Amino acid sequence: MTPLTEFIFLSVLGSIFTLLFSSPWRPWLMKRLSQNTIPTFSFFKGFTMSKPVFSASNHHTTDALNRQKLSTIHNLSHCHEVASSFSNLINQDGAGSWPPKSNHNERTWPACLQAYKEIYHEMAPLLPAENVSLDDNINEQRILAFRSRFAQLLSQKVNLTEVERLLQAADAGRWDVFPRDVYNGFYCCLAWCRHAYSIPVVRLAQLEKSIALPKELIAPWNSMQSHFGLDSESGNNMSNLVLNFNTSGDYSLKINTGLSALIQSSEEEFARIFHEVEVLGVPIYSSIVESIVAHARGDKESCLEHVRDIKEQLRPLLSSYYDRVHDAKIARSVWLSRVQGFYAWGVGHQNSTNGDWEKFDGLSGNQVLLFQALDAFLGLEAYLPKLIQERNVPVLQRRFCEVVKKHEFRAELGDEGVDGEIKREFADIVKRLRVFRSAHRTRAKVYLTQPAPERLPMTAGKSLLKEDMNESLVFLDQFMLGRLQQTV
Numbered sequence: 001m002t003p004l005t006e007f008i009f010l011s012v013l014g015s016i017f018t019l020l021f022s023s024p025w026r027p028w029l030m031k032r033l034s035q036n037t038i039p040t041f042s043f044f045k046g047f048t049m050s051k052p053v054f055s056a057s058n059h060h061t062t063d064a065l066n067r068q069k070l071s072t073i074h075n076l077s078h079c080h081e082v083a084s085s086f087s088n089l090i091n092q093d094g095a096g097s098w099p100p101k102s103n104h105n106e107r108t109w110p111a112c113l114q115a116y117k118e119i120y121h122e123m124a125p126l127l128p129a130e131n132v133s134l135d136d137n138i139n140e141q142r143i144l145a146f147r148s149r150f151a152q153l154l155s156q157k158v159n160l161t162e163v164e165r166l167l168q169a170a171d172a173g174r175w176d177v178f179p180r181d182v183y184n185g186f187y188c189c190l191a192w193c194r195h196a197y198s199i200p201v202v203r204l205a206q207l208e209k210s211i212a213l214p215k216e217l218i219a220p221w222n223s224m225q226s227h228f229g230l231d232s233e234s235g236n237n238m239s240n241l242v243l244n245f246n247t248s249g250d251y252s253l254k255i256n257t258g259l260s261a262l263i264q265s266s267e268e269e270f271a272r273i274f275h276e277v278e279v280l281g282v283p284i285y286s287s288i289v290e291s292i293v294a295h296a297r298g299d300k301e302s303c304l305e306h307v308r309d310i311k312e313q314l315r316p317l318l319s320s321y322y323d324r325v326h327d328a329k330i331a332r333s334v335w336l337s338r339v340q341g342f343y344a345w346g347v348g349h350q351n352s353t354n355g356d357w358e359k360f361d362g363l364s365g366n367q368v369l370l371f372q373a374l375d376a377f378l379g380l381e382a383y384l385p386k387l388i389q390e391r392n393v394p395v396l397q398r399r400f401c402e403v404v405k406k407h408e409f410r411a412e413l414g415d416e417g418v419d420g421e422i423k424r425e426f427a428d429i430v431k432r433l434r435v436f437r438s439a440h441r442t443r444a445k446v447y448l449t450q451p452a453p454e455r456l457p458m459t460a461g462k463s464l465l466k467e468d469m470n471e472s473l474v475f476l477d478q479f480m481l482g483r484l485q486q487t488v
């Protein structure tokens with residue numbers, strides 16, 4: 001095809017797409033696009049979404065290295081509880097790998113679960129509004145219409161009895177009928193549905209104190225939360241972000257279907273950090289385990305090597321954050337309005353035992369396993385209070401961090417010889433974490449102070465804040481500054 005005919009062909013195709021997008025066919029088109037059932041043409045190959053920090057070329061190397069590291073941990077699992085704890089996490093929640101395998105190919109799901117994915121395909125294009133309204137009445141109408149269509153589809157399509165039977169099979173260890181990678185993919189889909197239904201992205205929805213979710217989104221959620229040892233009504237970093245990528249690193253369930261490329265890529269780049277941190281974290285988890293085992297055996301030279309490896313591995317891992325959390329990758333103009341709100345959660349319920357009002361927070365970077373494990377390894381107290389951990393950090397992850405904390409040996413090191421060298425490596429790890437924490441303090445503030453007049457100040461991890469954004473920032477900064485000061 002000559003450049004001129006290619007240009008004419010693309011222009012005509014673009015006009016057809018524009019017409020379809022503004023027509024009643026939009027939901028159909030979005031569904032086809034998200035299922036990749038629109039054929040691709042070879043000359044489109046140059047136009048691709050941005051690739052992970054560990055690019056396609058070294059994806060296989062990372063994969064192979066990670067498999068080797070995970071098998072090292074397995075091999076040590078009969079020697080030390082820190083290895084058996086991580087090994088358990090891989091085998092169970094990870095479906096045999098880390099980051100956890102998450103199957104988003106609904107054609108391989110048990111039939112009764114496929115209904116949820118069908119509903120996702122129908123509801124996702126209706127979720128974002130091209131132009132956000134500041135009028136409460138308009139927003140109320142939109143929310144009501146969205147929820148009533150959602151509830152109608154759930155009651156028409158979902159056979160709850162079948163779904164519950166399947167979840168009971170999983171509870172009984174029947175992973176042959178409900179494979180763990182499918183369990184993870186479905187957990188993510190359910191979390192998406194719950195957040196989409198309650199979505200506190202405009203003032204009106206943010207002020208809701210409780211919400212009557214449809215029963216198809218309650219019973220399965222309670223069952224899965226109890227499987228992961230969690231008791232929050234909201235999703236968490238695992239359910240909504242890490243599990244939202246399949247083993248090839250493809251991003252699955254979307255928030256801003258059909259909106260501009262800038263919005264969609266900002267959403268995906270943000271989500272990708274959380275998955276990638278776990279991919280690049282595998283050698284760190286492995287070195288944490290190996291250094292603890294080496295220390296327990298009195299093998300100081302080997303312990304030194306492993307602690308040094310942690311320091312080395314931190315650089316590429318933190319690059320995943322540094323290279324993405326800036327305006328060119330995650331646009332400041334869209335993050336607060338279009339991305340963060342979906343991950344927030346503002347509603348709660350009355351505790352049936354003590355009558356107290358229990359309110360849940362949504363997702364936050366503070367739930368990322370890697371940082372919790374590193375803090376434990378450095379001997380720092382956990383950042384999150386126990387109650388919040390029990391709501392948002394899966395029990396097997398909590399246990400791993402507890403075991404790391406129990407066996408960390410930094411305080412036992414002397415100043416001389418190999419001990420002194422290990423100590424210096426620890427000091428360098430602390431330095432890198434401090435740099436991350438101060439950079440995060442600055443960058444978070446920039447993103448949180450962007451205008452979003454349709455919303456009240458709210459972070460995903462700390463729910464509704466003070467009416468005045470400056471006061472809210474002072475409140476948030478106390479957490480970040482406090483953690484920075486503790487990182488010594």
Ligand code: HEM
Binds near residue numbers: 325483
């Ligand atoms: C622009 C996006 C982000 C904003 C505005 C933001 C904001 C915040 C805020 C306000 C806090 C303190 C309050 C709290 O605990 O929730 C926090 C904590 C934290 N965030 Fe983020 N965050 C963002 C992205 C990320 C990312 C991508 C990561 C890492 C993958 C991350 C990791 C953490 C961690 C580990 C903490 C706990 C405190 C610490 O360990 O220093 N955040 N974030």
